[in-house]
Amino acid sequence: MNQAAPTPKDNQGDPVVRIDGRLKVTGQASYPADIATANVAYGVLATSTIARGKVSKLNIEDAKAVTGVLDIVTYGDMDNIGKPKFGNTSASSIAPLHDRTIFHDGQIVALVVAETFEAAEEAAMLIHADYEDEQPSAGFESKGTKTEAAAGKNPMLKEDPKAGDFDAAWANAAVKIDEKYSTPTQHHNPIELFSTTAIWQGDQLTIHEPSQNVTGWKVELARQLKLDPANVRIISPYIGGAFGSKGPMTARTAIVAVAARRIGRPVRCVVSRMQAFGTQTYRAETRHRIRMGAGKDGRITAFGHEGWEVTSRPDPYVVGGTSATARMYDYGSVLTHVSIVHADRNTPGYMRSPPETPYVYALENAMDEMAAALGMDPVEFRRINEPAKEVIGGKPFSSRSLIKCYDEAADAFGWSKRDAKVGSMREGDWLIGMGCATAIYPTAVAPCAARVRLTSDGDVRVQCGSHEIGTGVRTIAGQMAAELLGIAMEKVSVEMGDSALPPAPVSGGSISTASVCSAVMQACETVRQKLFAGAVGKDGPLSGSGNAKLDMADGKVGAETGKSAKLADVFKAMQVGAIEEYAEFAPKGSSPEALKKLYAGQPEFHGGEGDEDSVKYAFGAEFVEVRINSYTREVRVPRIVGAFAAGRIMNTRTARSQLMGGMIWGIGQALHEATEIDQRHARYVNRDLQDYIVPVNADIKQVDVILVPEVDREVNPAGVKGLGELGNVGTAAAVASAVYHATGKRIRDLPIRIENLLA
Amino acid sequence: MSDAKNHSGLSRRMFMTGTVSAAAAAPLLAKSTEAAEPSPARSAEPRELSAVSMRINRQAYNLALDNRTSLLDALRDHIGLTGTKKGCDHGQCGACTVLVDGKRVLSCLTFAVMAQGREITTIEGLASKDGGLHPMQQAFIDHDAFQCGYCTPGQIMSAIGCVNEGHAGSQDSIREYMSGNLCRCAAYPNIVDAIVQARDETRKV
Numbered sequence: 001m002n003q004a005a006p007t008p009k010d011n012q013g014d015p016v017v018r019i020d021g022r023l024k025v026t027g028q029a030s031y032p033a034d035i036a037t038a039n040v041a042y043g044v045l046a047t048s049t050i051a052r053g054k055v056s057k058l059n060i061e062d063a064k065a066v067t068g069v070l071d072i073v074t075y076g077d078m079d080n081i082g083k084p085k086f087g088n089t090s091a092s093s094i095a096p097l098h099d100r101t102i103f104h105d106g107q108i109v110a111l112v113v114a115e116t117f118e119a120a121e122e123a124a125m126l127i128h129a130d131y132e133d134e135q136p137s138a139g140f141e142s143k144g145t146k147t148e149a150a151a152g153k154n155p156m157l158k159e160d161p162k163a164g165d166f167d168a169a170w171a172n173a174a175v176k177i178d179e180k181y182s183t184p185t186q187h188h189n190p191i192e193l194f195s196t197t198a199i200w201q202g203d204q205l206t207i208h209e210p211s212q213n214v215t216g217w218k219v220e221l222a223r224q225l226k227l228d229p230a231n232v233r234i235i236s237p238y239i240g241g242a243f244g245s246k247g248p249m250t251a252r253t254a255i256v257a258v259a260a261r262r263i264g265r266p267v268r269c270v271v272s273r274m275q276a277f278g279t280q281t282y283r284a285e286t287r288h289r290i291r292m293g294a295g296k297d298g299r300i301t302a303f304g305h306e307g308w309e310v311t312s313r314p315d316p317y318v319v320g321g322t323s324a325t326a327r328m329y330d331y332g333s334v335l336t337h338v339s340i341v342h343a344d345r346n347t348p349g350y351m352r353s354p355p356e357t358p359y360v361y362a363l364e365n366a367m368d369e370m371a372a373a374l375g376m377d378p379v380e381f382r383r384i385n386e387p388a389k390e391v392i393g394g395k396p397f398s399s400r401s402l403i404k405c406y407d408e409a410a411d412a413f414g415w416s417k418r419d420a421k422v423g424s425m426r427e428g429d430w431l432i433g434m435g436c437a438t439a440i441y442p443t444a445v446a447p448c449a450a451r452v453r454l455t456s457d458g459d460v461r462v463q464c465g466s467h468e469i470g471t472g473v474r475t476i477a478g479q480m481a482a483e484l485l486g487i488a489m490e491k492v493s494v495e496m497g498d499s500a501l502p503p504a505p506v507s508g509g510s511i512s513t514a515s516v517c518s519a520v521m522q523a524c525e526t527v528r529q530k531l532f533a534g535a536v537g538k539d540g541p542l543s544g545s546g547n548a549k550l551d552m553a554d555g556k557v558g559a560e561t562g563k564s565a566k567l568a569d570v571f572k573a574m575q576v577g578a579i580e581e582y583a584e585f586a587p588k589g590s591s592p593e594a595l596k597k598l599y600a601g602q603p604e605f606h607g608g609e610g611d612e613d614s615v616k617y618a619f620g621a622e623f624v625e626v627r628i629n630s631y632t633r634e635v636r637v638p639r640i641v642g643a644f645a646a647g648r649i650m651n652t653r654t655a656r657s658q659l660m661g662g663m664i665w666g667i668g669q670a671l672h673e674a675t676e677i678d679q680r681h682a683r684y685v686n687r688d689l690q691d692y693i694v695p696v697n698a699d700i701k702q703v704d705v706i707l708v709p710e711v712d713r714e715v716n717p718a719g720v721k722g723l724g725e726l727g728n729v730g731t732a733a734a735v736a737s738a739v740y741h742a743t744g745k746r747i748r749d750l751p752i753r754i755e756n757l758l759a
Numbered sequence: 760m761s762d763a764k765n766h767s768g769l770s771r772r773m774f775m776t777g778t779v780s781a782a783a784a785a786p787l788l789a790k791s792t793e794a795a796e797p798s799p800a801r802s803a804e805p806r807e808l809s810a811v812s813m814r815i816n817r818q819a820y821n822l823a824l825d826n827r828t829s830l831l832d833a834l835r836d837h838i839g840l841t842g843t844k845k846g847c848d849h850g851q852c853g854a855c856t857v858l859v860d861g862k863r864v865l866s867c868l869t870f871a872v873m874a875q876g877r878e879i880t881t882i883e884g885l886a887s888k889d890g891g892l893h894p895m896q897q898a899f900i901d902h903d904a905f906q907c908g909y910c911t912p913g914q915i916m917s918a919i920g921c922v923n924e925g926h927a928g929s930q931d932s933i934r935e936y937m938s939g940n941l942c943r944c945a946a947y948p949n950i951v952d953a954i955v956q957a958r959d960e961t962r963k964v
Contacts (some may be wrong), residue, residue: 002956003904004949015847017900026898026909027842038830067806118827118837119806191854191943192909240844241943275849470907470944509776517769650774657903657946664945689851689941696938700947 006652010709011719015653016489019475020238020468029238031268033195040197041070042112043269044120046127047278048083051105051136051682052344055129062126063112068119073259075100075112081258082224086315087508089216089601091248091281092347093314097255101132103313104346105683106278109253113259113267131297135474136344139185139285139310150309150318150338156355157320157338160547161392162633164333169302173293177369181290181362182749183732185675185684186283187309189692192240194276198260203258204231212247212500213235213468213506216601222247224254228580237497242469244350245280247508252279277687281349284319285310287363292370298384300370301332304329307359311340312347319348321359323609324440324617330387344682350508353725354664356441357732361669362731363737364437367747369742378436378737379415390615398614399712399743401645402438405621408706409643410436411630413623422744427455430627430636435737437730439620439644442608443712443721444511445587447598447600449502450477450519453580454485456525456571460492466504466516467497471724472654474510477652480517480718484524486545486552493640502582505603510618510722513650515585518671523583530581531557531567534574541565541573580663587716607715620644622663622731626738632758635739637667637699643706646721656705658729663703666731668695674751813874815840816884824871831855832862834881835870842882842912846941853940856913856920857881863920882912883892885919894960898953906944914940919955922961927954 763841
């Protein structure tokens, strides 16, 4: 046992090592751009250098003349192709090669295809456009943006949550906080570059591309290319980090497919790190105003949360995190409103805990400010405002272990040793600050299909079109099957990441473990029942035992009497070599079309605040120590402790790693990450990994993850709450709280950098 | 990219091959001229192919490569060793780290022609012939030192380099000398633990 393998507590599964661990440490795990492809040609994008206007002329002659160039796909070449539609499977309605309008800087103007990567790159650099350019609007500060109410524009936010009489409660509140907060544009920057490899065989198209949604993409790409979805296959067995960036398909996929069809050869386009900033999605920049009123007893009487978010000109992307903030505490009244601001930018998209990261950051900062204004301990302040039911719909929480998380994390952190006085803790040249904040993430689940096969030799194969983006879902799906079928993990194989497999929902919204495990459970249950029937049947080895209390363990079927039969003997009696079951799981409350929609790549999500009976969330509490150099104001985070309760934990190893990674993301949100924008040209400036700062090894020291036992039978058959996105919610507010404790400076705009702490 | 000559009149090719005799260029060339291997046969035109010989994972390779081809692209696209990953192509993420003559090198910032006569070790070359893992590979599994696994080959190659350089003496030193390898899944504490576990055994390999 080591730190990476926490001992399971109640309702927690073993820290089984990753099923693909050996492949990943030997370089044998093949990511989509690794797939050996004979006769492949190389594609390189050319992108716009203005953010608003029109391409009057694209000069491609010099590029065409480069030795080795095979083709250039540009305006006019996509005319017979369907335009992308903004939605869950498509990143944006911007169809870059369908018309010459430029909506944002870095928009695709051409794809060069050549015999070699070097020739394609050289040629792409020689393409230049003549523009009719207009002054772009970069964002909040710019003239010419268009602001509109977000509610109803996007399924992410159907309406602005509210409760009670906010105006009256606010007017009468004894203590008030009225502050503004902001979070910057951020890019996911998974270390794997975005890429598309398109291979045609007649009218059959195979795409190798890192994807969090192979089924959805298959259907959407088929629509764009006017193909039967049965002729399109998306393959993405390993994904080199995603964080939401590989959820929606971008316009590039169809362009590369068209290029491959034109030249009659496979084409691979690996997008440069720099070009990814403009051709992929990103986390929208947000601003917040929070008004919080409380009585002297610490009870919150009024909570007002207004949000503003940047989006592109054509698409109503909505972050909309008020759904969670409005239900977080026992507010007396709630008033929320979200606006989107259309600017000359590419369309934002989902990025790890898309709504919660920015909105809970604002809320938890305000909570810390209010606790300080009341002179209360911030943990105590949250305890006082712990709700019995959520205040918007009056529904109970399916489970809520927030206070338990606070207690366990506070204890492990040593919160009681904190001197509450601001600026009171110091060691040599280092000012010490300690802070905390709440993490919350909605628990959702979606329909999912899976196929499970068990052979008489005890080999298990699980097939499910979900996606291994690093979460460990491949391991966990195998673990679920191994446990239910009583087979050693070494005998289990799991296939994922291929639209030819049984469909699974998009791997987003932390739904995969719950959805996939529920489907695998269902398939395994049928396998078990068939085996049990065979075991106790007339010719079965356990004939006469009755099948009420049968179970499977150690490669055997066992009866309550203690009698057991080897799998091989049961199969022999049944006269079959393998049992294979295909299961379609639909969550409680699913519509009659739910499974049909799964196959169509439009799965219904259930859970969160959308269910009738209860609201469903996972919670956590995070405590951070910061050390700030009294001269240089350099901020370090020597330790962070998080305690999380997320229902059944399938595997304590992968769960801890995900939560730890999330918390480190949170440190990055707090202190490092921001995409800088040249306001004059609406252009991203720091478009590489040198200047887009993410945490490196030296930024991180002690990270402690506590898995708090919790049982929740309402959320889904597996009893699992997703936790891939939980860990980085609240973290930045905990850091900001600690910075305030150390310095007395309340930094409300992320990221917190040295210049904010000087003087 | 189209001009093979730079303003001083020295060709890019000449800088790379180390065949220039101009005294002013000598410091730049010191390393190349020390190489015992003969220079590869090259064309004056950068787009034309050069013959390059190198040893990769204890096997000899003779290749004809565009002079602009990076060692990374040579490994991935020409040799089929795709375990080495491209994360930025700018030397900023460390995913492409390989060992060249035992030292860690960013293969995306190395022209393949610069590897003439060198001994390259990639992630595929670490495990023994019978499939036994290198202690660093095993330690990465034991400590769950990855999630998506994409940066992992670079992390492992860099970790071996870090140990062999003598920079793995303390956890702080490991953190510092492993900071050229980004892990967006942020498995950093697990990576440090893995290197501590494998440190002594790696020195013996």
